[in-house]
Amino acid sequence: MIPHIMSRTPPHPTREQIELPLVLDCLSDPIRLAIVYQLAQQERVSSELCCGDFNGLAGKSNLTYHFAKLRDCGLMQTRVAGTNRFMRLRREDLEARFPGLLDAVLQSAAKDADRLQLVAECDVVEAK
Amino acid sequence: MIPHIMSRTPPHPTREQIELPLVLDCLSDPIRLAIVYQLAQQERVSSELCCGDFNGLAGKSNLTYHFAKLRDCGLMQTRVAGTNRFMRLRREDLEARFPGLLDAVLQSAAKDADRLQLVAECDVVEAK
DNA sequence: TCGATAGTTCAATAAACATTGAACATAGGA
DNA sequence: TCCTATGTTCAATGTTTATTGAACTATCGA
DSSP states (O other): OOOOGGGSOOOOOOGGGOOHHHHHHHHTSHHHHHHHHHHHHHTTTOSOEEGGGGTTTSOHHHHHHHHHHHHHTTSEEEEEETTEEEEEEOHHHHHHHSTTHHHHHHHHHHHTTTTTTOOOHHHHHHTO | OOOOGGGSOOOOOOGGGOOHHHHHHHHTSHHHHHHHHHHHHHTTTOSOEEGGGGTTTSOHHHHHHHHHHHHHTTSEEEEEETTEEEEEEOHHHHHHHSTTHHHHHHHHHHHTTTTTTOOOHHHHHHHO
16 A cells, blocks of 8 residues: 555654744745744643644635745754644754744734734633 | 935834744854854944955855845845944844843854854954 | 946746635544 | 645736836036
């Protein structure tokens, strides 16, 4: 039987392969910034979210596209479990490569949460 | 006599108009990141550099394009003096809007200076 | 006043990007 | 075993992007 593509974990860059321009470019898109922000908010509750939790941000296939970019640049990790894909922030790797960067971006985003139309923390938790 | 366009200072966004996605997008381009980095290195010597100081990074008209993007997003300020345009980083405004962000990016860039082909500090100073 | 220097503007081009919907693959439950 | 939920793949579309060179404008100094 031929191995099934979809059940395999997609490729991720190693920590050392994470590149600053790619990370910044990823974070510069409002939808991807919202994904990363929501992931960060959720971290206190659980470190993972699945694709469906972001349905409010864009259409399904568009989200797949943005997830791939976030994965390719090293910001997110995807874990496959059954029919779900669980995402988490690669906090430690980011912190090791670019100390303070992710937090500076997240705090900047939090400051402009209204302007950027980001979900408030309570929204995320309640939506569970 | 009709006022001469080129002698006027180009428009800049106010501090409040500076937007996070635009700033990140600006910094995600390797040439623009190099410009900002060089400007930051130079700050200890003088807070300003003129277009010609960046000739190593790209062609003249391409530089004009990147300078415009940096100015439009609020990262740089341009001052016109004779036939020169002097650039400086809008450090205070950036710090007020997004505390810690610029420094986190600059430190990250410094860590990857080789990979990003950024000018070493001594190169900048010696090139004067 | 002329020439050189500094930088801008404009049009053209090729590549990358975000977005959509339709078709598909996979896993789990009735 | 079939139905449903979850998510991916693919092709098509229109937009934005970076880069180039040629023509231009403005300023300074000889």
